[in-house]
Amino acid sequence: MQCGVVPHSESCHHASAFIGCSIRKRKDRTPVSPAVSGVSVSEIKAVQTPHSEEKIVSASHHLHGPRAGETASLLADYRELFKLRVTLMVMLTAWAGFYLGSMRSGISSMQPGLLEALFGIGMVSAGSAALNECIERRLDAKMIRTANRPLASGRISLPHGILLGMLAVAVGTVWLTRETNLLTGTLTLLTAFLYVAVYTPLKRVTSLATFIGAFPGALPPLLGWVAARGQIEWPAVALFAILFVWQFPHFMSIAWLYREDYGRAGIRMLPVVQPDGWSTVLEALTYAILMIPVSLLPVWLHVAGRIYGGVALVLGLIYLGYTIRFGRIIRARTISESKMYARDLLKVSVIYLPLLLTALMLNATGK
Ligand code: HEM
Numbered sequence: 110m111q112c113g114v115v116p117h118s119e120s121c122h123h124a125s126a127f128i129g130c131s132i133r134k135r136k137d138r139t140p141v142s143p144a145v146s147g148v149s150v151s152e153i154k155a156v157q158t159p160h161s162e163e164k165i166v167s168a169s170h171h172l173h174g175p176r177a178g179e180t181a182s183l184l185a186d187y188r189e190l191f192k193l194r195v196t197l198m199v200m201l202t203a204w205a206g207f208y209l210g211s212m213r214s215g216i217s218s219m220q221p222g223l224l225e226a227l228f229g230i231g232m233v234s235a236g237s238a239a240l241n242e243c244i245e246r247r248l249d250a251k252m253i254r255t256a257n258r259p260l261a262s263g264r265i266s267l268p269h270g271i272l273l274g275m276l277a278v279a280v281g282t283v284w285l286t287r288e289t290n291l292l293t294g295t296l297t298l299l300t301a302f303l304y305v306a307v308y309t310p311l312k313r314v315t316s317l318a319t320f321i322g323a324f325p326g327a328l329p330p331l332l333g334w335v336a337a338r339g340q341i342e343w344p345a346v347a348l349f350a351i352l353f354v355w356q357f358p359h360f361m362s363i364a365w366l367y368r369e370d371y372g373r374a375g376i377r378m379l380p381v382v383q384p385d386g387w388s389t390v391l392e393a394l395t396y397a398i399l400m401i402p403v404s405l406l407p408v409w410l411h412v413a414g415r416i417y418g419g420v421a422l423v424l425g426l427i428y429l430g431y432t433i434r435f436g437r438i439i440r441a442r443t444i445s446e447s448k449m450y451a452r453d454l455l456k457v458s459v460i461y462l463p464l465l466l467t468a469l470m471l472n473a474t475g476k
């Protein structure tokens with residue numbers, strides 16, 4: 110049987126390996142076991158009907174040829190390597206900072222400076238994500254959620270990952286320094302350093318790592334502001350505070366959802382070291398309550414108007430409501446019930462933030 114352009118081997122014997130196998134054929138032949146690929150045995154059986162692989166291979170050859178398949182898989186791997194969705198969210202938060210900063214300067218944020226800042230911050234964020242995946246490739250291979258990442262499953266080699274990661278961080282930093290200002294370049298590099306060199310190794314040591322990780326996580330909107338204004342000012346600190354506080358319900362829901370995974374990999378998330386769930390709920394609740402006054406800081410600083418204040422209040426109450434509901438994980442009768450509460454909070458967290466920032470930008474006063 111053929112897989113891609115070369116003869117099929119045992120490394121391509123199941124569905125998920127099949128998707129990326131043509132790349133691995135060129136680079137290395139590390140076998141991908143079901144445990145490592147993150148696909149359950151039942152899922153594999155479900156897709157392995159007789160001759161299903163031949164049908165898919167020949168269909169793909171007819172439609173696009175082997176090269177198109179390889180390029181598509183490589184692009185999919187880069188999307189995972191650079192954590193595209195998180196990087197896009199980082200860019201959105203940086204845009205909010207840049208937008209408010211430009212308004213304070215009395216200029217439109219729709220200027221080449223915006224694209225220059227977002228390109229640089231996005232590059233450094235993507236590069237940091239790749240370096241994080243290089244460092245954590247062995248841990249990622251032990252977790253179902255991350256086992257199919259390109260480095261964890263061997264589709265992208267370590268030198269390849271390190272090279273791309275370093276290059277993206279370097280290009281992004283130099284670009285920001287040249288096109289925006291030295292302070293933005295320096296702070297963005299510091300953000301990458303905190304994420305890659307401080308938070309990432311600490312995950313195996315202490316559950317406090319998430320508190321440390323919240324600092325680089327909260328810096329992008331401040332970076333956007335500094336790119337527009339050249340200095341750190343109070344509204345930028347308020348944006349930092351909003352992002353900082355937002356992260357706790359966000360990642361407490363994730364930590365609960367994937368606690369078996371984290372435990373398997375030896376990552377000391379709160380639900381791993383204190384499995385009863387009380388401390389996880391308490392931490393998420395504390396920050397969800399704090400989220401309401403903190404999200405109103407832009408009104409207090411006269412950066413946004415009352416409409417934003419009303420929207421922030423409603424959104425904050427919804428976020429708090431879902432976090433209170435998340436508290437039911439302690440008494441949930443089944444694992445799937447408790448995971449449902451966590452999954453719902455995770456979804457709400459990633460909807461809440463763009464909505465809040467959009468409201469802030471739409472009702473900005475320019476002061
Ligand atoms: C210490 C802080 C943070 C931790 C530990 C964390 C962890 C995670 C994890 C593990 C996921 C994957 C969930 C899944 O696969 O179901 C996730 C999803 C996500 N995170 Fe975070 N995160 C943090 C901060 C942030 C920040 C600062 C942003 C952006 C501003 C962000 C944006 C997102 C988005 C958009 C998703 C959903 C998209 C996806 O699953 O790829 N996170 N987060």
Ligand SMILES: CC(C)=CCC/C(C)=C/CC/C(C)=C/COP(=O)(O)OP(=O)(O)O
Nearest residue numbers: 199230233234237241300301304322325326
């Ligand atoms: C400009 C710049 C450098 C921005 C980067 C800021 C940023 C997105 C920080 C991430 C915050 C964070 C701790 C995420 C969890 O990652 P994780 O590695 O624990 O997630 P994983 O388990 O999915 O790998």
